[in-house]
Amino acid sequence: xxTPMLQVDIVTPEASAFSGEASEVxxxxxxxxxxxxxxxxxxxxxxxxxxxxxxxxxxxxxYVVGRxxxxxxxxxxxxxxxxxxxxxxxxxxxxxxxxxxxxxxxxESDASSERWNQAQIALEHARARLAGD
Numbered sequence: 538x539x540t541p542m543l544q545v546d547i548v549t550p551e552a553s554a555f556s557g558e559a560s561e562v563x564x565x566x567x568x569x570x571x572x573x574x575x576x577x578x579x580x581x582x583x584x585x586x587x588x589x590x591x592x593x594x595x596x597x598x599x600y601v602v603g604r605x606x607x608x609x610x611x612x613x614x615x616x617x618x619x620x621x622x623x624x625x626x627x628x629x630x631x632x633x634x635x636x637x638x639x640x641x642x643x644x645e646s647d648a649s650s651e652r653w654n655q656a657q658i659a660l661e662h663a664r665a666r667l668a669g670d
Contacts, residue, residue: 567582584604605618
C-alpha cells in the first residue's frame with residue numbers, strides 16, 4: 538500500500554513558489570508552529586512570517602515565508618503568502634540591514650500609524666530570515 542502524501546502548493550502574488558508532494562509540512566501558524574500530515578483535519582489558519590519546512594521524498598527543504606493563510610485538508614496544504622525564499626538563499630547581511638531599519642522605524646513611528654504596522658511586519662520577516670537553522 539502506498540504511503541499517503543499531501544499535495545503542497547506555496548503561492549505568492551508573483552508566482553507559484555512550490556508545488557509537489559510531501560509527507561509532512563511544518564508551518565508558522567499565528568499561534569505557533571503547526572505540523573501537518575496526511576489525513577489532517579480541514580483547517581484554515583493564519584500564518585506569520587517564519588520558517589516553513591516541507592518533507593518530500595528528497596528530504597527536508599526549509600523556506601522563509603511571509604504572512605498569509607494556509608488552507609489545510611486531509612490530502613493538501615495550500616499556503617498563500619506575501620513572501621517566499623529558500624532558507625539557503627537568504628542574504629544574512631541584507632536581512633540584518635532590514636532588521637536594523639525596521640527597529641529604527643518602530644522607534645521613530647507612532648504605534649497607531651501605518652508606518653509602524655509596516656515596520657512591525659518587516660521586523661517579523663527579517664527575524665525569520667535571520668533565525669538559526
